[in-house]
Amino acid sequence: xxxxxxxxxxxxxxxxxxxxxxxxxxxxxxxxxxxxxxxxxxxxxxxxxxxxxxxxxxxxxxxxxxxxxxxxxxxxxxxxxxxxxxxxxxxxxxxxxxxxxxxxxxxxxxxxxxxxxxxxxxxxxxxxxxxxxxxxxxxxxxxxxxxxxxxxxxxxxxxxxxxxxxxxxxxxxxxxxxxxxxxxxxxxxxxxxxxxxxxxxxxxxxxxxxxxxxxxxxxxxxxxxxxxxxxxxxxxxxxxxxxxxxxxxxxxxxxx
Numbered sequence: 001x002x003x004x005x006x007x008x009x010x011x012x013x014x015x016x017x018x019x020x021x022x023x024x025x026x027x028x029x030x031x032x033x034x035x036x037x038x039x040x041x042x043x044x045x046x047x048x049x050x051x052x053x054x055x056x057x058x059x060x061x062x063x064x065x066x067x068x069x070x071x072x073x074x075x076x077x078x079x080x081x082x083x084x085x086x087x088x089x090x091x092x093x094x095x096x097x098x099x100x101x102x103x104x105x106x107x108x109x110x111x112x113x114x115x116x117x118x119x120x121x122x123x124x125x126x127x128x129x130x131x132x133x134x135x136x137x138x139x140x141x142x143x144x145x146x147x148x149x150x151x152x153x154x155x156x157x158x159x160x161x162x163x164x165x166x167x168x169x170x171x172x173x174x175x176x177x178x179x180x181x182x183x184x185x186x187x188x189x190x191x192x193x194x195x196x197x198x199x200x201x202x203x204x205x206x207x208x209x210x211x212x213x214x215x216x217x218x219x220x221x222x223x224x225x226x227x228x229x230x231x232x233x234x235x236x237x238x239x240x241x242x243x244x245x246x247x248x249x250x251x252x253x254x255x256x
Contacts, residue, residue, distance in 0.1 A: 009062075009082040013070040017139055018100045019090040020159040021070075023181055027166070028068050030178045038062050040071030055081070076147040086154035088169070091141055091222045093160055094215035095208055099198050100186060101136070102127045107188030127198070131211050142214045156222050168229065 013028065015021030028037050040058050055077050062069070069078060075087070110118040116135060119125075130136060137143060150156050155172065157165040166180060188194065198204055209216060226232075 008064070009067060009069055009085045011068045011070075012078055012082060012085045012087050013068065014075055014087070014089045014144060015070060015072050016090065016092075016097075016141055016144060017072070018097050018104065019092045020157070020162055021072075021090060023162075024088075024090060024157075025070050026181045027178055028070055031175050032068050036065055037068045037070060038066040040069060040073050040077075042071075042073075074143070074147075075145045079147065086173075087148075087152065088155045088157070089141075089145065089150075089153055090157040090159050090162075091219055092158070094141070094212040094219055095205060096160075098131060098136075098208060098212060099127065099195060102130045103188040103191050103194055104186050105130070107186060107191070127204075128207065128211070131208070140212075140215055141218050145218075150218065150221050150225055156225050158222060158226055161226070165226070 011028070013021075013024065015025070025037070025039065038058075038061070042058065058073075058077070059081065069082075069085075075089075078085075105117055105120050108117060110121065116133070120130065155169050157169060163180065169175075170178070
C-alpha cells in the first residue's frame with residue numbers, strides 16, 4: 001500500500017492452521033476474484049522462526065484494489081490499520097485440530113527451511129511433546145487473537161459446522177452461490193486409523209483436554225456466540241461436542 005493510498009479492505013480473515021482456512025481462501029477468491037484478495041502467508045510453514053514480518057512490509061504490498069486480507073498472521077498485525085473491515089475467523093474443536101496438525105506435520109515433506117518439521121519426524125515425538133512446542137503454542141487460537149475478543153469479530157465460524165456456517169456467512173454478506181472446494185487431505189499414511197485410535201483413547205483425550213484448557217474455553221465461547229448468532233435455545237457444550245468429534249473428524253479432514 002503506497003504511502004497516502006488507502007486500500008478499501010472490507011474483510012480481514014485470520015487463518016488458523018487446520019481450520020478450513022485453505023478452503024475459505026478459495027471461496028474468498030471465488031467471490032472477490034484473485035486480484036482483490038491479498039494473501040498474507042509470510043508466516044507460512046512450520047519453522048523455528050515463527051515471528052511475523054513487520055506490518056509495514058505487508059502494507060507496502062497491499063494495493064488500493066485489495067478488498068480482502070487473508071492468511072496466517074496474528075490478529076494484532078492489522079488491528080489498527082483497517083477499522084472498517086469485517087474480521088472473520090474459523091475455529092475448530094481444539095482436540096481435533098491438534099491431532100490433525102500433529103499427523104499433518106509428521107506426513108509432509110520437509111523443505112530446506114523446515115528444520116522443526118524434520119526434527120518432529122526424526123525424533124518421533126509424541127503428541128504431548130508436540131503440543132508443548134513453542135510454535136504450536138504460538139499458533140493456538142488464544143495466542144493468535146490476543147489483544148482482541150471473539151466478540152470483536154464480525155463472524156466466528158466453526159469448522160465442525162462448516163457448511164451450515166458458510167450458509168450463515170453467505171447470507172450475512174449477501175454473497176451469491178459458490179462452490180465449496182475440497183482441499184488438504186491429511187498426507188500421513190493411514191491417517192484415519194491413527195485418528196480413530198486417538199479418539200478412542202479416553203486417557204489420552206482427557207490429558208490433551210487438560211493441556212488445551214485455554215483453547216477449550218475459547219472454543220466454548222465460540223459455540224456460545226454461534227448459539228446467539230443462530231438464535232438457538234442452547235449451545236452445545238464442549239463436553240457434548242467431544243462425544244460427536246469421532247463422527248465428525250473423518251469428514252472434516254476433507255475441509256481444511
